[in-house]
Amino acid sequence: MIRLDAKTLVIGSGPGGAMTACVLAEAGHEVLLVEEGDHVPVGATEPYSLDDMTRKWRNGGLTPSFGPVKVTYVEGRCLGGASEINAALYHPPVVSVLDQWARDYGITDLGGDALLRHIDAVEREASVSPFPGSPGIASERLAAGAASLGWKSVPVKRFWKYDAANPLGRRQSMTETYLPRARAAGARIQDGLKVKRLLLEGPRAVGAIATNREGRRVEIRCERVIVCGGAVQTALILRRSGLTRGIGDTLTMNPMIRVVAEFDDRINEPAVGVPVQQIEAFKPSMTLGCSNGTLAHLALWLVGAQGDREKLLAEWWRFGVFYAKVMGKTRGRVRNVPLVDEAHVSFKLERDDLALLGLAAERLATVLLAAGARSVVNPVPGAPAIRSLADLPALRAGVEAGKAQVTAIHLHSTVPMGAEARGCPADAYGKLRGLENVWVNDASLLPDTPGINPQGTILAIARRNAERLLG
Numbered sequence: 001m002i003r004l005d006a007k008t009l010v011i012g013s014g015p016g017g018a019m020t021a022c023v024l025a026e027a028g029h030e031v032l033l034v035e036e037g038d039h040v041p042v043g044a045t046e047p048y049s050l051d052d053m054t055r056k057w058r059n060g061g062l063t064p065s066f067g068p069v070k071v072t073y074v075e076g077r078c079l080g081g082a083s084e085i086n087a088a089l090y091h092p093p094v095v096s097v098l099d100q101w102a103r104d105y106g107i108t109d110l111g112g113d114a115l116l117r118h119i120d121a122v123e124r125e126a127s128v129s130p131f132p133g134s135p136g137i138a139s140e141r142l143a144a145g146a147a148s149l150g151w152k153s154v155p156v157k158r159f160w161k162y163d164a165a166n167p168l169g170r171r172q173s174m175t176e177t178y179l180p181r182a183r184a185a186g187a188r189i190q191d192g193l194k195v196k197r198l199l200l201e202g203p204r205a206v207g208a209i210a211t212n213r214e215g216r217r218v219e220i221r222c223e224r225v226i227v228c229g230g231a232v233q234t235a236l237i238l239r240r241s242g243l244t245r246g247i248g249d250t251l252t253m254n255p256m257i258r259v260v261a262e263f264d265d266r267i268n269e270p271a272v273g274v275p276v277q278q279i280e281a282f283k284p285s286m287t288l289g290c291s292n293g294t295l296a297h298l299a300l301w302l303v304g305a306q307g308d309r310e311k312l313l314a315e316w317w318r319f320g321v322f323y324a325k326v327m328g329k330t331r332g333r334v335r336n337v338p339l340v341d342e343a344h345v346s347f348k349l350e351r352d353d354l355a356l357l358g359l360a361a362e363r364l365a366t367v368l369l370a371a372g373a374r375s376v377v378n379p380v381p382g383a384p385a386i387r388s389l390a391d392l393p394a395l396r397a398g399v400e401a402g403k404a405q406v407t408a409i410h411l412h413s414t415v416p417m418g419a420e421a422r423g424c425p426a427d428a429y430g431k432l433r434g435l436e437n438v439w440v441n442d443a444s445l446l447p448d449t450p451g452i453n454p455q456g457t458i459l460a461i462a463r464r465n466a467e468r469l470l471g
């Protein structure tokens with residue numbers, strides 16, 4: 001057995017863990033951050049390629065959940081977590097949503113402008129920037145379609161840095177921002193180390209049991225633990241440690257469908273990355289936008305399309321991938337299964353969510369037709385493509401009936417923070433109730449889905465909580 005010692009153990013290196021390690025280390029604390037996945041530097045793999053998905057995505061990409069409607073979910077598993085694989089689209093926290101959380105869950109210090117200075121710091125430190133110049137053909141087409149319908153759309157900012165030498169810029173994920181800062185401030189960062197469970201003695205954690213790449217058991221001894229494995233894995237680690245009360249019962253997500261739209265001329269430019277245009281008109285309850293269009297991704301979303309897929313793919317440059325996602329009310333569950341390493345995740349999609357997703361699908365197809373799409377591949381496998389407004393009711397009905405493939409890339413709320421009286425297992429700053437020295441500081445803490453792209457909200461809240469921890 002290998003033994004490691006630390007004062008503060010941070011588990012997981014995504015936005016929550018990276019921010020926590022950085023704030024604590026820069027304040028002079030001795031930090032050991034452990035990450036299950038490998039360090040794969042930005043630029044070492046081609047985004048959305050097989051190599052990328054094998055090395056950086058949990059289970060190589062999509063993981064199925066259990067439930068009556070097909071829902072697959074996506075997680076990062078590498079140093080930097082999902083910030084290394086995501087579209088890097090930035091949305092500032094929505095103040096009305098924060099206000100509502102503060103009220104509904106009894107969270108002080110969150111609503112109004114309480115998060116403002118943390119938001120400002122995140123935007124500055126992670127180089128949140130607009131796309132320079134034209135945002136690309138897909139974005140321009142979506143913007144033109146939206147404008148013709150009177151819907152507001154904007155090119156959203158990204159966690160991205162541009163300079164004259166590299167006009168396409170560089171992703172500002174955790175391995176480019178908070179992790180190097182944490183390391184420079186003295187934090188030890190160990191990848192390839194998976195925590196199985198916490199070691200608890202009465203009301204205190206005294207460490208954790210982990211395994212390294214070679215499968216050897218590693219015992220980590222520490223004075224306090226901050227769990228930041230992401231919404232699913234954090235719940236799994238805690239539940240495996242025997243901490244089950246209120247943990248993993250309230251998983252939220254933004255249900256999303258993707259469609260492929262066929263145009264007469266070029267729409268797909270993989271070099272620009274994920275096109276940044278989003279339709280603002282229906283936020284935060286509904287977001288419509290452009291998705292990644294690499295060949296592998298395109299092929300994935302053409303599964304279920306009518307016609308000869310190979311023939312379609314031969315003209316890949318005429319096809320773009322687009323998404324509609326909604327602010328769901330569904331509460332899923334994360335469970336640990338004895339002797340099985342993986343989480344058991346289940347969702348029973350609520351009718352209201354399916355109805356909203358049906359409306360979102362209809363609006364997405366409407367704007368794509370307005371943008372000049374010749375047809376939109378139906379997200380309901382085997383159903384005919386949408387070629388005119390007359391096809392929209394059938395599309396909406398199919399999605400409402402739960403026949404489309406639903407994906408969740410934004411997962412939250414498995415360890416909601418808030419007042420004890422509201423049943424929250426963590427206090428308003430992420431400290432677990434009933435334990436003296438265990439905190440959570442990642443997407444798990446958000447008491448509900450923020451609806452919008454959540455990384456900015458997760459980073460700002462993690463910064464707030466880490467500062468509180470220092471106090």
Ligand SMILES: Cc1cc2nc3c(=O)[nH]c(=O)nc-3n(C[C@H](O)[C@H](O)[C@H](O)COP(=O)(O)OP(=O)(O)OC[C@H]3O[C@@H](n4cnc5c(N)ncnc54)[C@H](O)[C@@H]3O)c2cc1C
Nearest residue numbers: 012014016036081082086088089195229230442443453455
């Ligand atoms: C495909 C995709 C696209 C997205 N696009 C956007 C976007 O454009 N904009 C946006 O704002 N958000 C986006 N998101 C969401 C955003 O990336 C996440 O909300 C955010 O990364 C969550 O941060 P986190 O720290 O909670 O967890 P994660 O980012 O999931 O990080 C958790 C880390 O902990 C590690 N870990 C887990 N269990 C263990 C263990 N037992 N031992 C050690 N380490 C462990 C994991 O390997 C992982 O690296 C996207 C997500 C995905 C998957």
